[in-house]
Amino acid sequence: MVYLFDGSFEGLLTCVFEAYSSKERDVSIKNKATYIPSFLDEVKEIETDMGKFERVYLSIPKKISQRAQEIVYRAWLSEDENAPDLIYYFLRIGYKMGGRVTDYLQDQRISKIIDLDRKVGREAHRFLGLxxxxxxxxxxxxxxxxxxxxxxxxxxxxxxxxxxxxxxxxxxxxxxxxxxxxxxxxxxxxxxxxxxxxKTVEEDEYAALWKAFFKSIAIKERRNPRAQMRFMPKKYWKNLTEMQD
Incomplete structure (x- = not known):
């Protein structure tokens, strides 16, 4: 059975509620905006219900852990196409194991959702400084x-x-x-x-001052581009004033 939701976090957890209530086996949850129809699939479109969403969302820290709630939310923010199914699987196992599920990395699907959580958290941390x-x-x-x-x-x-x-x-x-x-x-x-x-003249002046400061504090002999790109990936440089030259 394929459950389709509207792409929202609330819609996703509504699907989790419906899957548990129906006790159907082999449920897969897909975003209806990106779902590719198949003749082999039995499909059910689930309407977002805030009451059902809240019951699932509030149950996570109570029955699993606060950390599990954060993992579920960040995995959804990853926008990975497999995130809905991973979240459903993670919660199913979590309701049985409790907080220990976050350390159950020998399970590939649990390991995958933990990896999504880390990637999203890592990028968020980087942009606080970038x-x-x-x-x-x-x-x-x-x-x-x-x-x-x-x-x-x-x-x-x-x-x-x-x-x-x-x-x-x-x-x-x-x-x-x-x-x-x-x-x-x-x-x-x-x-x-x-x-x-x-850009205003004043903004150009500030940008020039910042670039000059950035260059003045650099130690040429200790320049390490590889280390620099590890902490500040090159794909982000286009948004950094000091890297425009």
Whole structure:
């Protein structure tokens, strides 16, 4: 049986609830937007139900662990095509084993979901230091980036704490979603912010000063490009002012 959901996290956990309630065997959960129909599949489209979602979501830390809840959410943010099935399998085993499931790495599917969790967490951690903001209008700062994973919701609270008195926009250009903070409330939205790309003279001066500082503190004899790319992968350099030259 193939359960189709609307692509949301709430829809996914609604499917988990329905799979448990129906007691059907060999359930596979797929995003209906990317599912490729097959004559061999029996398909059931599941409508998102917030009550059922909450029952599953709140049961995870109670019956498994808080860590398991984080793993499930980050695996979903990975947008891996196999994530829904991995999450369902992880929860099934977790409800039987409890918190020990996160260490059950000899199971390949458990190992895979733990790997997705680590990859998403690693990229989120990197962008806490890599994100660059520029002032687009008076008092509003903008940062545009293109992460591999859907991590905007993970990194935005960090900048709310760091820039608590400052309005800003973090825009994921790849997915066209944004975290918008007005100085008091954080909102995640799929409305693309209208910001100009033209640089001001003042911004050019700041960029030049930053590049000069970056070069002045570098020690030529200790230059290690391989180590640099390990901590700051080259695919991210296009968003870094100091790496533009």
């Amino acid at each position: 994100l660059r903001f520029k002032e687009v209008t008076e008092g509003i700062f903008y940062a545009g980036y293109e992460p591999d994973y859907n991590i905007t919701i993970l990194i935005a609270p960090h900048f709310v704490r760091r820039l608590s008195m400052q309005s800003f926009i973090i825009h994921d250009r790849k997915r066209n979603i944004s975290a918008v903070f007005d100085g008091s409330e954080l909102v995640i939205t799929d409305k693309v912010p209208q910001v100009g790309d033209e």
